[in-house]
Amino acid sequence: MREIIDYQKMIQVDLLQTEYSIFYLYTPLCGTCQIASLMVTMLEQLFPEVVFYRVNINVHKKLAQDWQITSVPCLIIYQRDKEVARKYAFESVPELYSWLKSFSKVH
Numbered sequence: 603m604r605e606i607i608d609y610q611k612m613i614q615v616d617l618l619q620t621e622y623s624i625f626y627l628y629t630p631l632c633g634t635c636q637i638a639s640l641m642v643t644m645l646e647q648l649f650p651e652v653v654f655y656r657v658n659i660n661v662h663k664k665l666a667q668d669w670q671i672t673s674v675p676c677l678i679i680y681q682r683d684k685e686v687a688r689k690y691a692f693e694s695v696p697e698l699y700s701w702l703k704s705f706s707k708v709h
Contacts, residue, residue, distance in 0.1 A: 620682075621682070622679060623652070623653045625678040626639070626642045626656050626676075628656065628659070628676075630658060634675060638675035638692040641692055652702075677689045681705075
């Protein structure tokens with residue numbers, strides 16, 4: 603999973619180079635985020651062709667504001683430079699897997 607450093611560059615360059623990108627937004631002190639992080643790590647292994655990014659919203663407050671993040675943890679799917687889905691509830695790895703598979707090309 604790639605940690606976002608320069609989110610403006612990532613938006614202008616990286617998103618346009620990959621079909622699907624998945625963003626995991628979190629805060630380090632969030633207990634639920636720590637559990638969700640383990641789930642996302644498993645998902646990353648199940649979808650090796652998809653680029654996963656980690657975004658600490660304490661560091662990237664402007665991105666969190668621009669993307670109107672209402673809570674963490676949060677998963678956002680982008681197809682090129684367009685958001686196609688957002689999820690705040692991380693129930694289980696199988697549930698997240700099914701959710702991601704529901705996007706025809708994310709698999």
